Amino acid sequence: MPLELPIRIGPAYDDALCARERIKPFVKRTPVMTSESLNRIARAELFFKCENLQKVGAFKFRGACNATFALSDDEAKRGVATHSSGNHAAALALAAKLRGISATIVMPKNSSTVKIEAVKSYGGDIVFCEPTLQAREETLNAIVKRTGATFIPPYNHCLVIAGQATATLELLEDAPELDCVVVPIGGGGLISGAAIATAGKSPSTKVIGAEPKNADDAYRSFKSGKLVPQTAPDTIADGLRTSLGNITFSIIRRYVADIFTAKEETIVQAMKLVWERMKLVIEPSAAVPLAVVLERNAAFAGKRVGVILSGGNVDLSKRFW
Amino acid sequence: MPLELPIRIGPAYDDALCARERIKPFVKRTPVMTSESLNRIARAELFFKCENLQKVGAFKFRGACNATFALSDDEAKRGVATHSSGNHAAALALAAKLRGISATIVMPKNSSTVKIEAVKSYGGDIVFCEPTLQAREETLNAIVKRTGATFIPPYNHCLVIAGQATATLELLEDAPELDCVVVPIGGGGLISGAAIATAGKSPSTKVIGAEPKNADDAYRSFKSGKLVPQTAPDTIADGLRTSLGNITFSIIRRYVADIFTAKEETIVQAMKLVWERMKLVIEPSAAVPLAVVLERNAAFAGKRVGVILSGGNVDLSKRFW
Numbered sequence: 142m143p144l145e146l147p148i149r150i151g152p153a154y155d156d157a158l159c160a161r162e163r164i165k166p167f168v169k170r171t172p173v174m175t176s177e178s179l180n181r182i183a184r185a186e187l188f189f190k191c192e193n194l195q196k197v198g199a200f201k202f203r204g205a206c207n208a209t210f211a212l213s214d215d216e217a218k219r220g221v222a223t224h225s226s227g228n229h230a231a232a233l234a235l236a237a238k239l240r241g242i243s244a245t246i247v248m249p250k251n252s253s254t255v256k257i258e259a260v261k262s263y264g265g266d267i268v269f270c271e272p273t274l275q276a277r278e279e280t281l282n283a284i285v286k287r288t289g290a291t292f293i294p295p296y297n298h299c300l301v302i303a304g305q306a307t308a309t310l311e312l313l314e315d316a317p318e319l320d321c322v323v324v325p326i327g328g329g330g331l332i333s334g335a336a337i338a339t340a341g342k343s344p345s346t347k348v349i350g351a352e353p354k355n356a357d358d359a360y361r362s363f364k365s366g367k368l369v370p371q372t373a374p375d376t377i378a379d380g381l382r383t384s385l386g387n388i389t390f391s392i393i394r395r396y397v398a399d400i401f402t403a404k405e406e407t408i409v410q411a412m413k414l415v416w417e418r419m420k421l422v423i424e425p426s427a428a429v430p431l432a433v434v435l436e437r438n439a440a441f442a443g444k445r446v447g448v449i450l451s452g453g454n455v456d457l458s459k460r461f462w
Numbered sequence: 463m464p465l466e467l468p469i470r471i472g473p474a475y476d477d478a479l480c481a482r483e484r485i486k487p488f489v490k491r492t493p494v495m496t497s498e499s500l501n502r503i504a505r506a507e508l509f510f511k512c513e514n515l516q517k518v519g520a521f522k523f524r525g526a527c528n529a530t531f532a533l534s535d536d537e538a539k540r541g542v543a544t545h546s547s548g549n550h551a552a553a554l555a556l557a558a559k560l561r562g563i564s565a566t567i568v569m570p571k572n573s574s575t576v577k578i579e580a581v582k583s584y585g586g587d588i589v590f591c592e593p594t595l596q597a598r599e600e601t602l603n604a605i606v607k608r609t610g611a612t613f614i615p616p617y618n619h620c621l622v623i624a625g626q627a628t629a630t631l632e633l634l635e636d637a638p639e640l641d642c643v644v645v646p647i648g649g650g651g652l653i654s655g656a657a658i659a660t661a662g663k664s665p666s667t668k669v670i671g672a673e674p675k676n677a678d679d680a681y682r683s684f685k686s687g688k689l690v691p692q693t694a695p696d697t698i699a700d701g702l703r704t705s706l707g708n709i710t711f712s713i714i715r716r717y718v719a720d721i722f723t724a725k726e727e728t729i730v731q732a733m734k735l736v737w738e739r740m741k742l743v744i745e746p747s748a749a750v751p752l753a754v755v756l757e758r759n760a761a762f763a764g765k766r767v768g769v770i771l772s773g774g775n776v777d778l779s780k781r782f783w
Binding site (some may be wrong): 174414415453458462 | 519
């Protein structure tokens with residue numbers, strides 16, 4: 142009779158610990174900040190992990206760094222590649238630069254100048270394509286085939302998730318005995334990392350997902366038990382418009398306690414509160430956890446709550462309020 | 463023949479050390495942050511002391527706290543008072559609240575709602591007056607006469623200066639062997655504190671003043687050796703529109719190595735750079751030192767430069783760029 146071995150999908154706690162050692166020389170140990178005034182407003186004790194102060198201005202650098210430095214020398218010398226127009230693109234470009242290898246970034250040709258400049262400033266080689274998912278994938282495949290570069294996806298990837306887990310590992314060290322940690326969900330990489338870090342380091346801490354009501358694919362997937370793709374997201378939180386992947390969804394189903402959604406106006410209000418009271422520039426996606434804490438206050442009142450401020454890359458010429 | 467003793471004007475290093483112990487339980491030890499991208503732009507190694515993250519959002523809390531907690535119990539129970547419409551008003555209100563005493567703040571009746579709300583939120587008792595210096599002083603004098611409250615001025619005061627010195631003490635601890643520290647000058651309280659802290663702790667570090675070109679009373683006073691009052695300042699750096707006092711001027715003359723001015727457009731550019739690259743919300747006054755480093759780059763290139771980010775209280779509904 143064959144032994145029934147548990148099937149392990151995705152990374153686990155030891156992968157997070159390993160990622161931590163691997164990326165330590167390259168990432169910033171970002172501070173955990175508190176604000177008496179926000180505690181009063183939220184009627185809870187909040188601990189903000191400031192990944193807006195991470196290199197590249199977002200947690201994404203952790204995962205990109207872990208995946209890039211995990212490559213063998215042979216793999217590495219053929220470079221890395223991805224398709225992205227957001228923080229992952231800039232993060233991968235910088236990680237590759239630090240390893241001394243090339244990063245090819247496929248970007249839709251209608252990407253904003255700000256984003257193109259960011260990738261360029263970290264030394265990424267940009268290849269433009271038509272603004273469709275099919276064009277992005279085809280262009281990327283052709284590059285991988287031609288150069289032998291390794292494709293590093295933005296979230297649905299064990300090493301990327303293990304890298305993102307290190308943000309929560311540090312948070313749990315600096316703010317022990319949290320009742321819960323609230324994490325934004327886009328593709329699910331950050332919360333999957335939070336889940337494996339918490340399961341290993343502080344199993345009594347609940348992991349709560351935070352999503353815009355107007356881009357609630359993870360909420361619907363979580364509640365229905367079936368992976369629901371994102372359709373027509375209409376949210377200011379531009380980092381959270383993507384769908385979950387199969388790996389991130391399986392981790393979320395297994396470890397996440399609940400997912401709450403927040404309205405657009407609460408997201409903007411939360412973002413403004415962090416700028417105003419904490420003097421921190423955060424992007425709309427990073428405000429969604431605080432928005433959830435404010436909107437679903439009964440679930441958080443009186444508790445010790447970790448909040449991951451996932452990034453701070455905003456176009457400062459925009460008006461948000 | 464009588465002994466010629468040196469006359470001591472203003473506070474000295476031991477007053478700064480004493481202030482530090484006195485206010486330690488109440489102030490935040492703010493972080494010193496760095497930015498590779500700003501280092502590249504400024505061609506220097508910059509160490510930013512983040513007083514925008516101080517309580518009340520500005521270094522002013524240190525001085526107000528030191529003066530308030532230095533009062534005897536008898537003095538304290540009669541309360542404190544000041545006239546101010548800026549950060550000092552909010553700072554004194556909070557310091558008094560923490561000591562459990564009353565703070566009466568005389569404010570011009572045309573003060574902005576944001577500033578009035580800030581003072582109220584820290585429990586200050588506001589007395590409105592006509593928007594003239596004479597009305598402010600008369601109203602304050604009447605209150606002091608009636609209540610016996612102690613007047614805590616915003617900068618020209620030994621205990622206030624000694625309190626502000628603690629910001630530079632901490633900076634010099636966290637970033638040793640600085641070639642210079644660049645400090646904004648309004649009334650001169652912060653730079654006077656920086657001067658006495660540096661003289662005692664790191665005498666080889668030069669103290670450089672930073673002023674808007676459009677409000678350059680300190681520059682003109684320093685160069686002429688005579689206290690020149692501010693006339694018609696026209697600068698976005700609203701915290702730096704005041705004149706020096708006799709105590710702050712005497713300390714500046716004695717200890718400050720030089721004062722540089724910056725143009726309005728460089729101040730705005732520096733402010734935007736800090737928001738964008740460091741993800742920190744700072745007020746225009748706090749951007750003046752970086753503006754000076756950019757505009758007078760030859761004086762700073764290749765050096766280890768401390769920069770005091772003095773505060774982060776901005777009206778977020780305003781457009782700065």
